[in-house]
Amino acid sequence: MNKKAIILLSGGLDSITCVAIAQSQGYAVHALSFDYGQKHNVELECAKKIAKTMNVSEHRIAKIDLGSLFGGSALTDDNFNVPEPKNVDEIGKTGVPITYVPARNTIFLSYALAYAEVINACDIFIGVNALDYSGYPDCRPEYIRSFETMANLATKIGIEGGRINIQSPLEKLTKAEIIKLGTKLGVDYSLTSTCYNADSHGTACGKCDACLLRLEGFKQAGLQDPIQYQPKV
Amino acid sequence: MNKKAIILLSGGLDSITCVAIAQSQGYAVHALSFDYGQKHNVELECAKKIAKTMNVSEHRIAKIDLGSLFGGSALTDDNFNVPEPKNVDEIGKTGVPITYVPARNTIFLSYALAYAEVINACDIFIGVNALDYSGYPDCRPEYIRSFETMANLATKIGIEGGRINIQSPLEKLTKAEIIKLGTKLGVDYSLTSTCYNADSHGTACGKCDACLLRLEGFKQAGLQDPIQYQPKV
Numbered sequence A, B: 001m002n003k004k005a006i007i008l009l010s011g012g013l014d015s016i017t018c019v020a021i022a023q024s025q026g027y028a029v030h031a032l033s034f035d036y037g038q039k040h041n042v043e044l045e046c047a048k049k050i051a052k053t054m055n056v057s058e059h060r061i062a063k064i065d066l067g068s069l070f071g072g073s074a075l076t077d078d079n080f081n082v083p084e085p086k087n088v089d090e091i092g093k094t095g096v097p098i099t100y101v102p103a104r105n106t107i108f109l110s111y112a113l114a115y116a117e118v119i120n121a122c123d124i125f126i127g128v129n130a131l132d133y134s135g136y137p138d139c140r141p142e143y144i145r146s147f148e149t150m151a152n153l154a155t156k157i158g159i160e161g162g163r164i165n166i167q168s169p170l171e172k173l174t175k176a177e178i179i180k181l182g183t184k185l186g187v188d189y190s191l192t193s194t195c196y197n198a199d200s201h202g203t204a205c206g207k208c209d210a211c212l213l214r215l216e217g218f219k220q221a222g223l224q225d226p227i228q229y230q231p232k233v
Helices: A013-024 A042-053 A066-070 A104-119 A141-154 A175-184 A209-221 B013-024 B042-053 B066-070 B104-119 B141-154 B175-184 B209-221
Strands: A004-008 A028-035 A058-063 A123-125 A165-167 B004-008 B028-035 B058-063 B123-125 B165-167
Touching (some): A013 A123, A013 A175, A104 A123, A104 B104, A104 B141, A141 B104, B004 B013, B004 B104, B013 B028, B013 B123, B028 B104
8 A cells, every 4th residue: 555645735836746746756645625715716626627637545625714714815805905016026025925824834734634643644745835935934944844843742643653744845946946847747737726816717817926936937947837827918 | 902812712611711811811812712513512602601701802713624524533523432431540541532633733723823813912822731631642731832833933923023822821730720720710610511422402421531520620629510410320
C-alpha cells in the first residue's frame, strides 16, 4: 500500500503542482479543499476537475463558513473590492494585503491535521511559496515549521511516537520555477484557476495580484499560460 | 473601552469558569461555540444560556462538519459508544481516550485566532485543565504554548508588533479547585452541561468519564452539583 499524503488543493497553480510532486514521490494523494465562501468559487470546480483528472485516492471538501462568520477580507467580504495593482512589482510591498484571510492557512492546516489523524497519514502538503510570503504571514517558512511543531504535540500520532510532516516543497521556488517543475511532471495547467476576481464563467480578470503573478511566472518560464483571460478594455 | 477576549465556550463547567475569570479581569467577552455534530448537543443550548445570563459582548457559533467529514471519535461517530468506566480512577490510564476528536482543539483555537484577528483581540481563553491532559494530547501545557508560538507567526497582529496570548487559567487546577474558584466568582453551574451521553432532555447519565470527573469534583469541593442526573438503574 502506498504511503498517504494529505494535499491542500485550492484548484490553483501551486496546489496542482503539489499533487504532481507528491504522486511523483509515490504518495497516494488525499486531497482536501474548502468551500469557505470565497468569491472566486470557480476554484472549487477546478479542484474537482484536478482531483478527477489526476486520479487522487480521495477528495474531500470541507464547508466552512469563514466569510459570514468573520468577514474582514477582500476575498470573502462583499464590502471590499479586490485591488488591481498597476504592475507586478507593486505586489507585496505594502504590508499584509487586503486579500489576506485571517488565520486561513492555520484553519486549513488544522483540518488537514484532523484528516491526517483519521486516515493515519503522516504527510501534509501545502503549496506556499516564496512570492506569497512577501505579504501573507501564514505563508512564511517559520510559520510552517511552527505549525509542524505544534501538530506533533497536538495529535495522537505525535505523542504515540509517529511524526507529522508539513511539506511545503514550493517554499523556495518562484512562480516560474514552479511552472517549469510542474510542466516537467506533466501537470496540465489548463485545469487551474488563480484569479481573485474571475467572471461568472470563471474567466480570469488578468488584473488582480494573483493574475499578474501567474502571467509573469509563465512569461519568465518561457511558456504559454493555457487558461483564458477576459479581453483588455 | 474594555480589552477584548475570545473565550471558547463549550457550555461545560470549565468554559463557564473561564468566562467568569475573564470578566473578573476586566475583559469584554466574545464567546465562540461550535456546532460540530457532537452527540451531546445540549451543550450548545447551555452555551447560549450562559452567554445570555453572563451578559457577554457577543456570542458566535461556528458550524463545522467534523463528524461527517472525518468521523473516528466516540463523540461524533454513531459507530462508537461512549465508554462507561467503572470508577473515576480508571479514567485517562489507557492512553488517548476513544472520546478524543482528532485535532479538535487545534481547529477550535484556529477559529478563535481568526475571530481574534477580525475584532482585534489579543487574548484567547481555553478551559483545558490538569485532569484532561492525562489522556488528550491537545490539552497539555506544552501543546498550548506551541499553539501560541505558531499563532504569533501566523497572524497580522503577530507580525505587526502585537502579541496573541493563549490563556489557559485552569491548566494547573483540579476539578474541585475549578468549582471552588468559579463558585467564589459567582458562577451558576446549573447552566452547564458536561455529560458525553445525555438523554434527549439533556439529563446527564452520571456514568461517562465526564460525569464521573464532574461528580467527584463537586464532592471534593464539598459542594452540591446543581444539575439533574438520570436515576441509577
